[in-house]
Amino acid sequence: MKTTQKSPEAGSSPSVKQLVDEPETVTTIDTGYENLYEVACLSDEEIWTSGDDNTVKLFSINQGSLLKSIKTKSGNMPWDIAVTTSGDLVYTDNSDRTVNIVKNEEIEEVIRLQNWIPRGICSTSSGDLLVIMISDDKQTKVVRYSGSIEKQTNQFDDKGKLLYSSSRYNTYYITENRNLDICVSDEGPKAVVVVNQAGKLRFRYTGNTPAPRNKRFYPGGITTDSQSHILTADIDNDCVHVIDQDGQFLRYIDCGLSEPHGLCIDTNDNLFVAQNGNKQVKKVKYLQ
Structure with a gap:
């Protein structure tokens, strides 16, 4: 891990919360997927999930019950999902190169790419969408959209080197921190790029030693909380890494997780983990 500059604080400071000594599992939700990959918080009571089929499912957190199941427009598996500031679900379709939004159970195509394939997606505090995508000739970039209008592209560092790995077979996830940093989980170099x-x-954060399973850091889903912590799933070590906004390791969340993939945080800083190992979403309390 190498820090290149300090981060400014964004806006007014949130109330200070401390990491608990032992993260606690609050509840688990069975999803019914053959393989479970993603989770996105709609509210403190409801979560969206997606897996290896063509449906996105909405669950009640408290009851653990299925509230809604919607098939993708193309019939393809959604690659990544997110909830916008207005409460709509968005998802990337890796196969037909589109970004789609679900409004009142109707699906609208927002972005259609040429020569690029969308992977990770998140909604920012300003209402923009950030999409990380790969090209047919193996380049990777992050693009900021306002609706379907491209506003900004991040692809190279100050020395002209690629910020992100370049393989069509790598997985990438993205989130925005409270200080407006853009955080990407990049499978290629096994790193979080901020x-x-x-x-x-x-x-770039490349893990911490020793790891719970003594395996190399294998980053999956990524999210941030009210304290500007960055949380990243570590699929091979069955845990979540918590680092601060400047890349310093703080702790592992290692509470019986099973192949954690997608992550999201609700407004009370509860962590939701999509576990592919047991097809469950686990709600975890780790701040107080």
Whole structure:
């Protein structure tokens, strides 16, 4: 891990919360997927999920019951899902190169790419969408969209080197931190790559030793909380890494997780983990 510059604080400071000594599982939700990959918080009561079929499912957190199941427009598996600031679900379709939004159970195509394949997606505090995508000739970039309008592209560092790995077979996930940094989980170099709002590289985080299973860091889903912590699933070590906004390791969340993939945080800083190992979403309390 190499830190290149300090991060400014964004806006008013949130109330200070401390990491608990032992993260606690609050509840688990069975999803019914053959393989479970993603989770996105709609509210403190409801979560969206997706897996290896062509449906996105909405669950009640408290009851654990299925509230809604919607098939993708193309019939393809959604690659990644997110919830916008207005409460709509968005998902990337890796196979037909589109970004889609679900409004009142109707699906609208927002972005259709040529020569690029969308992977990870997130909604920002300003209402923009950030999409990480790969090209047919093996390049990778992050693009900021307002609706379907492209506003910004991050692809290279100050020395002209690619910020992100370049393989059509790698997985990438993305989130925005409270200080407006853009955080990408990049499977290729097994790293979290963080740039500031302008796209300038701040640091790369490549894991911490010792790891719970003594395996190499294998980053999956990524999210942030009210304290500007960055949380990244570590699929091979069955845990979640918590680092601060400047890339310093703080702790593992290692509470019986099973192949964690997707992550999201609700407004009360509860962590939701999509576990492919047992096809369950686990709600975890780790801050107080």
